[in-house]
Amino acid sequence: MAGRRPRVVVVGGGFGGLAVARELRGVPVDVLLVDQDNYHLFQPLLYQVATAGLEPADIAYALRGILRRIPNAHFFMAEVVGVDWDASCLLTAAGEKIPFDHLVLAAGATTATFGVPGAAEHAFALKDLRHAVALRSHLLEQFERCAAHPELIDEGLLTVVIVGGGPTGVEMAGALRELFTKVLAKDFPALEVWRARVMLVEMADSVLTAFHRSLQRDAARALKVRRVELRLGTSVSRVTPERVELSDGSHIPARTVLWAAGVRANSLADRLDVPQGRGGRIVVGPDLSVPGRPQIWVVGDLGAAKDVEGQLLPQLAPVAMQGGRHVARSIRRRLEGRPTERFRYVDKGIMATIGRRAAVAQLSFGLCLTGSLAWLAWLFLHLVILIGFRNRLSVLLNWTWNYLTWDRAARLILGPNVRDRSAEPSAPSRSPAADRTTST
Amino acid sequence: MAGRRPRVVVVGGGFGGLAVARELRGVPVDVLLVDQDNYHLFQPLLYQVATAGLEPADIAYALRGILRRIPNAHFFMAEVVGVDWDASCLLTAAGEKIPFDHLVLAAGATTATFGVPGAAEHAFALKDLRHAVALRSHLLEQFERCAAHPELIDEGLLTVVIVGGGPTGVEMAGALRELFTKVLAKDFPALEVWRARVMLVEMADSVLTAFHRSLQRDAARALKVRRVELRLGTSVSRVTPERVELSDGSHIPARTVLWAAGVRANSLADRLDVPQGRGGRIVVGPDLSVPGRPQIWVVGDLGAAKDVEGQLLPQLAPVAMQGGRHVARSIRRRLEGRPTERFRYVDKGIMATIGRRAAVAQLSFGLCLTGSLAWLAWLFLHLVILIGFRNRLSVLLNWTWNYLTWDRAARLILGPNVRDRSAEPSAPSRSPAADRTTST
Secondary structure, three states: OOOOOOEEEEEOOOHHHHHHHHHOOOOOOEEEEEEOOOEEEOHHHHHHHHOOOOOHHHHEEEHHHHHOOOOOEEEEEOOEEEEEOOOOEEEEOOOOEEEOOEEEEOOOEEEOOOOOOOHHHHOEOOOOHHHHHHHHHHHHHHHHHHHHOHHHHHHOOOEEEEEOOOHHHHHHHHHHHHHHHHHHHHHOOOOOHHHOEEEEEEOOOOOOOOOOHHHHHHHHHHHHHOOEEEEEOOOEEEEOOOEEEEOOOOEEEOOEEEEOOOEEEOHHHHHOOOOEOHHHOEOOOOOOEEOOEEEEEEOHHHEOOEOOOOOEOOOOHHHHHHHHHHHHHHHHHHHOOOOOOOOOOOOOEEEEEEEOOEEEEEEOOOOEEEHHHHHHHHHHHHHHHOOOHHHHHHHHHHHHHHHHHOOOOOOOOOOOOHHHHHHOOOOOOOOOOOOOOOOO | OOOOOOEEEEEOOOHHHHHHHHHOOOOOOEEEEEEOOOEEEOHHHHHHHHOOOOOHHHHEEEHHHHHOOOOOEEEEEOOEEEEEOOOOEEEEOOOOEEEOOEEEEOOOEEEOOOOOOOHHHHOEOOOOHHHHHHHHHHHHHHHHHHHHOHHHHHHOOOEEEEEOOOHHHHHHHHHHHHHHHHHHHHHOOOOOHHHOEEEEEEOOOOOOOOOOHHHHHHHHHHHHHOOEEEEEOOOEEEEOOOEEEEOOOOEEEOOEEEEOOOEEEOHHHHHOOOOEOHHHOEOOOOOOEEOOEEEEEEOHHHEOOEOOOOOEOOOOHHHHHHHHHHHHHHHHHHHOOOOOOOOOOOOOEEEEEEEOOEEEEEEOOOOEEEHHHHHHHHHHHHHHHOOOHHHHHHHHHHHHHHHHHOOOOOOOOOOOOHHHHHHOOOOOOOOOOOOOOOOO
C-alpha cells in the first residue's frame, strides 16, 4: 500500500454503517461513508413522525455533523448502483467510481410486498422520512375531506388498514388510535371520529410473534382496549385505491393502507452478483465477510448473518450496530495480520410500545415487562440511543408536551399542495410501498 | 335572519384572518375560517426554515388547534376559486358552495415577478413551508454536488442571488452567510466554502428602503461585514437555470435564485370582479369593506387599505392583525345597527435582523435601535407573537442551541429523492416563484 492508508468505503449511514465509521475512529484507515440521503435516520421512531408526534429533524441527524467528530471519516452523498469487482470500485448513479480497499455494505432493507396485487402501488411504506410525512399528510387530508363530506366515512376515508403485526404495525396501530381519539376527535368536534377504524391484519395467529406468548397476549389486549381491530390468521390478497381484500374473502373499504408486513434486502444486493439468501439478503461467512471476497463485508439488514446455531439473525437495529462494530474490528485485525473472529450477536432483548403507559419488553435474561414499566424503559432506551443532545432534548420536550396536553404539534398537511393536486386529480399522492430501484 | 345566527366566512388563516376569528369570539355569529392549508404559518420566520435553523412545526400551528378555543368558530379546508355574488356563496375548487352573510377576504399575497423572463420558472419563492423546505434541500444539494465535483463551484453551484433588498432579502442574505461560514464550512472541510457567494440585488440605491437612512446604512454595513455582495441600483433582466442577467449587462453564474422583490395580491382578487388597485390589491373603503358591497371585507395584504393621508398601507403582519380586529368590530357594529368606523393603523415600528446580534429596528416614537439591542428586541417580539406555548418553547430551544453551538439541526435534504431525480435528470426540483393559480 506504499504509504497510502487503506480506504474503507461504507455504503449506508444507518445504524450499521455508522457503527463501522465510529469504531474505525483513530484506526489508520480512511473511511468514506456513502449514502443517498445526507442524514442518519432513527427508524424506530419513524411511526411517531407519521402520527404527528415528532418532526423529521427530531429523528434525523446530518451525517456530516456526526462525521465531523471522526477525523479519518468523510461523507459522500450518492446513490450506489453497483460494484466493479475487477477495479475494486463502487459505481454511483451519477457515474462516479469510488475505489476501495475494504467495502462495507450496510444499505439496509426496503419494504417487501411479496407480489400482492396493488400493494406496491396503493399501500404506504414506512421506511424513510418522506414516507412518514406523506402518510401523515394523507391521513390528515382524509379527515379534512370527511369534515366537508361526512358521507365519505362509509367509503373508508377514516379507515386505516395496517398489514403486518410486528413492532412497526403494532406501534403504528396504537399511535393512530391515540391520535384519533385524543387529538383529532377534539380537532373535528362535528365529525363522528369514533367511526374511524384501525385494523391490523396479521398472517400468524398472534401479533409480535418474536415475543413470548404472554407478551403477545398482553399486546393484543392493549390493542383491543384501544379499539384496534385485530385480524389474525389472515392475509391480504389485494389492495386497490378504495379497499383491501383479505384471504377470508372479506373486503374492507379503506383509503389508507400501511404495508408493514415484510422487508427485503435493499435492491443493491441484487446487482452485485453475489449469492443471496432468504429475502435477498447477501450470504456472509461467520466474520460477516462475503465468502470468496474477504475484503467485502455486509452489516445489518442487507446481510444474512447467522447465529452459532445457524439461525438467521433478525433484522434489528442492535444486530446492525453490533455487526458494524464487529466488522470494524475485523478490518483492523486484517490490517494487523491477525485472523478475524466469528460475529456473535448479544441479544439484550426486544421491546415494542402500544401507547401511553403500554408497552412490552422481553429482556435477554428472561425478564418480561409490560405496562408502565416497559413503557418507561422503552422511552428511556430510545432517548439514549438517539443521536445528538439537541435531538434528545427536542424529543424529550415533544414527548413531555404530548403526554401532558394530548397534543400533537406536527399535525400539518405538507404533502403535495392542493394546487398541485387539483391540476392532476388522478395522480396518487401516496408513495409506493416498494422501492424497486436501488437505494443506499 | 329569523333565529339563525349570521354567518361570517373568513378566507385565509394568516395573521389577518385569525385576528378576525379571535376578535369574533363570543359575538353572536358563526365564524367559518377557510384555508387551503390546515395550519397558520408564521411567515416572518420562514427564512429560518429555509436556512435550516428551524423546523416547519416550529412556525406552523394547526388551525383546528387554534379554533378549538373559539367555540363559535369552525374550520373548512378548501381552495377558494371565486364568489357567487347573487347567491352570496363562496365557491371552492372541489365544487362546494359556502353561503355567507359577511365575507372577510384575507387570502394574502404571493410573489410577483413582474414578467422578468425566467423568474417564475427558475427562481425560488419564499411564501410557504413547501418553498422553504424545497429551498433548504436545494441549497444543501448544491454543496453535496460540489463536494463530489469542486469544479462546479465555477458554474455557480455555491452562488445564491437574492432579488430584492427588503426585510426578506436582507434576513435571508444574513442567515445564508452564517449558514455557510459557521455550519457548512465545518460540514465540508475539504470544500472551499469561502468561495460560496451571496449576492443581494436591489433596484433602489439602498436596502430596507422603508427604514430610516441611518438604519439602511447600518444594515448595509452589517451585510458587507458578513460578505454579502450588494448590487444596489440594479435590477434583474433574466433568470436562467444557470445564471442571472443584470440590468448593467453583467451576468452571474448562479444555481439558486431567491425572488424576494415583490408581492402581488393573491390571484383570488382577480377572480372576484371587484376593482383592484396597485399590485392587484382589492380597493376598499375607509372601514375596509368593499365599496358597494358592505358585507364584503378585505384584510391584510389582499386589500388596498389606505391611511388618513391616502397612502397605501404596507403589506405587513401588524397591518393585517389590526385590520382583522377592526373588521371583526365593524361586523359587530353592523349587527348592532351602529355605523362602522374608519380603520386607523397604529404603526408601532418595523424591524429586520441581519444575523447574530445584528438587527435594525425603527420604533414609531422615533427611536432607532441597531446591533445587539435591536436583535434582542427582534427575538423577543417574534417569540411573543408566535402562536402556541409549545412552539415558543421549541423555537427558544432551537435558537439557544443554534446560538451556543453554531449548529443547525434541520440541515436535511428532504426534497424529491435522489431516485426520483435520477429518473428525470432534467426536471427542476425548484418550485416556481410565482403561483399563477388561485390560492387562499
